Amino acid sequence: MQRCGSLANMLPPPAPRVHIHDGVVVPALDLKAFFKNVSDEAILDANDILRPYDQLVPIQCLGETIHLPNNNSVWRGLQFWGLMTGEVRIDFSLFCIAGTCQRCKTYIKKPGMASREPMLACQTTVEPGLEIMKLAQGFTYKGRQR
Incomplete structure (x- = not known):
């Protein structure tokens, strides 16, 4: 999502998400601390597309560990990882994001x-220990710079 330059400067920092578990408020996940160079705008964009989440869970993507938000689909998780790191690109013109087109078949x-x-x-749905062995055409993962 594109944001007008002047509007982006006027926006407050993203509101922290809190999670209540058994009546106890769990501290919000600090994406700025987890992703060192992420912008407030990228965090706002990510929160616009995601279901509520309270943790990032480790999964394997083509042999490398990445962290995706719980309570979200693998699709949205990969989109999130791309926004936060630039390591995932998606050709949105190929997909419906609703299961109808069946083009996002991933091993x-x-x-x-x-x-x-x-x-x-x-x-x-994203879950700890999940392994993405092969991405659907239209998803590009460039992995870590080594």
């Missing part, structure tokens, strides 16, 4: 599964 191995299975990235 995923869930914890406890013996092998990878084709799953829709837009319909598969």
Whole structure:
């Protein structure tokens, strides 16, 4: 999402998310601390597309560890990772993001599964230990700069 330059400067920093677990308020996840060079605008854009989340869970993407927001689809998680790091690019013109087009079939191995299975990235919820073995065409992961 593009933001008008003058509007972006007037926006307050993103509001912290809080999570209430068994009546206890859990501190908000500090994305600025987790992603050292992320802008307030990128955080606002990410929060616009995500369901509420309270933690980033580690998963494997093509053999590398990345952290995606819980309570969200793999699709939205990869979009989030791209906004935060620039390591994921998505050709949005290819996808419906609703499961109808079936073009986001990604080979995923869930914890406890013996092998990878084709799953829709837009319909598969992020969980710890999930492994993305092959991305659908239209997703590009450039990984860490080594």
